[in-house]
Amino acid sequence: MTLEDQELKKVGLKVTVPRIKILQILESCLNRHMTAEDIYQALRDAGEDVGIATVYRVLTQFEAAGLIERHNFDNGPAVYEIDRGEHHDHMVCTETGKVIEFHDAEIEKLQERIATKNGYQLVGHNLVLYVKPLA
Amino acid sequence: MTLEDQELKKVGLKVTVPRIKILQILESCLNRHMTAEDIYQALRDAGEDVGIATVYRVLTQFEAAGLIERHNFDNGPAVYEIDRGEHHDHMVCTETGKVIEFHDAEIEKLQERIATKNGYQLVGHNLVLYVKPLA
DNA sequence: CCCACACATGCGAATAATTCTAATTTGCTT
DNA sequence: AAGCAAATTAGAATTATTCGCATGTGTGGG
Numbered sequence: 133m134t135l136e137d138q139e140l141k142k143v144g145l146k147v148t149v150p151r152i153k154i155l156q157i158l159e160s161c162l163n164r165h166m167t168a169e170d171i172y173q174a175l176r177d178a179g180e181d182v183g184i185a186t187v188y189r190v191l192t193q194f195e196a197a198g199l200i201e202r203h204n205f206d207n208g209p210a211v212y213e214i215d216r217g218e219h220h221d222h223m224v225c226t227e228t229g230k231v232i233e234f235h236d237a238e239i240e241k242l243q244e245r246i247a248t249k250n251g252y253q254l255v256g257h258n259l260v261l262y263v264k265p266l267a
Numbered sequence: 268m269t270l271e272d273q274e275l276k277k278v279g280l281k282v283t284v285p286r287i288k289i290l291q292i293l294e295s296c297l298n299r300h301m302t303a304e305d306i307y308q309a310l311r312d313a314g315e316d317v318g319i320a321t322v323y324r325v326l327t328q329f330e331a332a333g334l335i336e337r338h339n340f341d342n343g344p345a346v347y348e349i350d351r352g353e354h355h356d357h358m359v360c361t362e363t364g365k366v367i368e369f370h371d372a373e374i375e376k377l378q379e380r381i382a383t384k385n386g387y388q389l390v391g392h393n394l395v396l397y398v399k400p401l402a
Numbered sequence: 403c404c405c406a407c408a409c410a411t412g413c414g415a416a417t418a419a420t421t422c423t424a425a426t427t428t429g430c431t432t
Numbered sequence: 433a434a435g436c437a438a439a440t441t442a443g444a445a446t447t448a449t450t451c452g453c454a455t456g457t458g459t460g461g462g
Contacts, residue, residue, distance in 0.1 A: 146458055183412045204342055209448060226390055234381055242374050243396055252398035255361055259394045261378055263387035281429055318441050323420060344419060
């Protein structure tokens with residue numbers, strides 16, 4: 133009964149090889165913000181025989197369970213990362229593709245205020261800054 | 268020599284029927300935030316014989332020329348709108364799908380500051396608030 | 403500890419959005 | 433009006449993701 137097994141049980145998902153392996157890959161953090169394809173390749177490199185459809189299905193379930201977050205940067209494929217409970221937004225370098233995480237309480241507060249001012253309740257947001265190195 | 272003709276000339280694009288029609292549809296503003304498919308249908312409804320590939324190509328050129336903006340809400344298809352020079356962000360109602368535009372100078376300023384603090388220059392951003400009606 | 407059965411998986415086909423190809427047509431310069 | 437580069441077309445190709453279905457497998461109840 134590993135830690136991954138427990139995490140899966142906790143959210144009501146059966147403990148299966150694909151789920152354990154995918155969770156391990158995401159936790160190993162080699163590369164935060166992996167695409168479904170990245171994960172599929174990592175599985176194949178590790179000698180696991182998992183179909184790409186299963187990768188997508190499992191990622192969707194993990195997201196629904198709150199274990200991971202899915203992000204869509206620009207128009208590329210979706211990327212996934214472990215949800216450590218610390219909310220943050222992203223900055224993407226247009227030259228190197230590097231992704232930097234940041235959090236700004238002020239911006240969060242302003243978003244709430246804007247929603248309220250318009251008669252709505254904020255349920256989520258998506259903020260990505262596109263940047264390039266200075267000079 | 269219509270207004271659309273002049274706009275196209277100004278950005279260095281040949282004046283062709285598809286380009287004029289697409290620009291007119293976007294300007295007519297029936298529905299801001301149209302998808303490529305919406306525009307394609309509007310053209311067909313108007314009896315114009317324009318291919319979907321041309322719609323995509325023209326939209327890409329218009330975006331490069333700064334005539335329009337492209338946005339990606341969540342994981343749906345891209346939407347396009349005329350760029351009237353007034354920058355704004357979007358709020359999408361998760362229940363009705365309604366899109367509300369807003370602008371907040373404070374948030375814009377904070378974004379610049381965050382990029383700078385990390386050694387980058389802000390070149391663009393994508394901010395979408397997902398909201399639902401208050402109770 | 404075993405069994406049934408609901409749930410998972412893998413494969414390949416299907417879909418959706420978008421881009422490419424290659425042959426034809428069209429706008430603009432002279 | 434003629435010529436050439438640029439634009440258009442339909443359809444094929446790509447990319448990202450989901451679906452259908454036959455087969456395989458964890459897990460709770462006995």
